[in-house]
Amino acid sequence: MRPHETPPKAQTPAGVGLSTGAVAMRLGVAPATLRSWERRYGIGPAARVNGRHRRWLPQDIALLEEMCRLTSRGIPPAEAARAARLAAAGAPGGTPGPAGGAALRSPGGRDMLPLERARGECRGLARAAVRLDSEAVEDLLDRALSEHRCVTAWEEIIAPTLHAVGRKWATAGERYIEVEHLLSWLVSLALRGVPRRSPTRDVPPVLLAGAPGELHSLPLEALWAALGERGLPVRMFGPAVPPDALEAAVRRTGPSVVVVWAQSRTTAVPEVLSAVEDVEWGLRGARSRSRLLLAGPGWSSLPGAGSRRLTGLRSGLTLIENLLTGPGMPAGRGPAR
Incomplete structure (x- = not known):
């Protein structure tokens, strides 16, 4: 072998080591990043299956972890790759400080979540x-x-x-x-x-809204996505919906279920209850009321909220699905006239 030739990759049996996708998920980097590091800096797996598929062994992953630690401290990737290889070989100078000598912390140790x-x-x-x-x-x-x-x-x-x-x-x-x-x-x-499925039954939709003044809406968005994924009709009104706007939305859309999210006690105002439960919708002579469900820790101290509380995404989704698809649920109807 000539001095500058790269030695051939060692072969390893199938089932040994991790795939690039598995390593990327473990480290929190994109698979494209790992391929780029291998191509540019030689930070790659020591073995392949059948000479083609990358399989990352423990020593390879340790090298990647050091590379991630160093780049997170602001060290340029080329320098981090050199230092990671030196550290893996036990050579001195394998852990340089960040540019400019500033003592930045890595996401490990005390900074790890x-x-x-x-x-x-x-x-x-x-x-x-x-x-x-x-x-x-x-x-x-x-x-x-x-x-x-x-x-x-x-x-x-x-x-x-x-x-x-x-x-x-x-x-x-x-x-x-x-x-x-x-x-x-x-x-x-x-x-x-x-991905959202088309509704499989013609039933009144679920209305989702944040309580007045409530700006945290991610759990509500998760419920919106889960309902759509199962093909259940849903309308999202987002965070911080005032009571009068919520009442108008209920009256105009005629939902079967209304879910209101409150993260804190200050946003879990009792006006929400009357804005939903006092409103009738549907055709004259066949009026209906929506079922109100309260989600989020903010409602824990509100009197009378216990029977309306949702305690988690999975259980809440099951309850809503049963309400929409169970016997006695009427077909979808238009707004009040």
């Missing part, structure tokens, strides 16, 4: 969010929603990561606000991209 018991996808999503790597966050969210569907992806991957970001922000001052904003925006975009 509190996700110790979460599934691997959560940790990958958290790492990508902390790095503000929007491309990787989008890719991980899309994969989670397509592979697990909306309810599982929300309850086991997205919501735990959002909660971890919120807890970290609460204990780290202003440092993680940008992480929360980026992640929330990309989660909203991903939920709106969930």
Whole structure:
């Protein structure tokens, strides 16, 4: 072999090591990023299956983890790749500081989001969010929603990561606000991209609205996406809907169920109850009222709210689905006349 020739990749049996997609999800980077690092800097798997398919072994993944740690500290990728290889070989000088000598923290150690018991996808999503790597966050969210569907992806991957970001922000001052904003925006975009089925039954729709003054609407958007994914009719009115606007929306659309989300006690105002339950809709002589369901922790202290409370996406979706498709649900009707 000539001095500058690259040695051939070692062969490994099928089933050994991880695929590029699995490693990307574990690390919170886009698969394209891993391929780019291999092409540009030689940070690639040591073995392949049948000489073609990449299989990342533990030592390869350790090298990638060091590469991610260094780039998250502001080190240019080429320098990070060199340092990661030196560190893997046990050579000195393998962990340089960031440009300009500033002591930045990596997303590991004290800066890692509190996700110790979460599934691997959560940790990958958290790492990508902390790095503000929007491309990787989008890719991980899309994969989670397509592979697990909306309810599982929300309850086991997205919501735990959002909660971890919120807890970290609460204990780290202003440092993680940008992480929360980026992640929330990309989660909203991903939920709106969930494929929607055409309604399978002609029943009055579900109306979704944020309580007056309530600006947090991601859980409501998750319910909207899950209803659409199952082919159930739904109309979203977004955050901070005033009581009079909610009453007008109920009167004009004639929904079978109204779900109002309140994150905090200050937005869980009792006027919402009368804005929905005191309104009749439908044709004269066949008036109906909508069923009001309250979602979110803000309603916990409101008197009389217990029987209307939704306690989670999965259970809430099941209840709504039973209300819409159960016996006795009339066909869809127009607004009040």
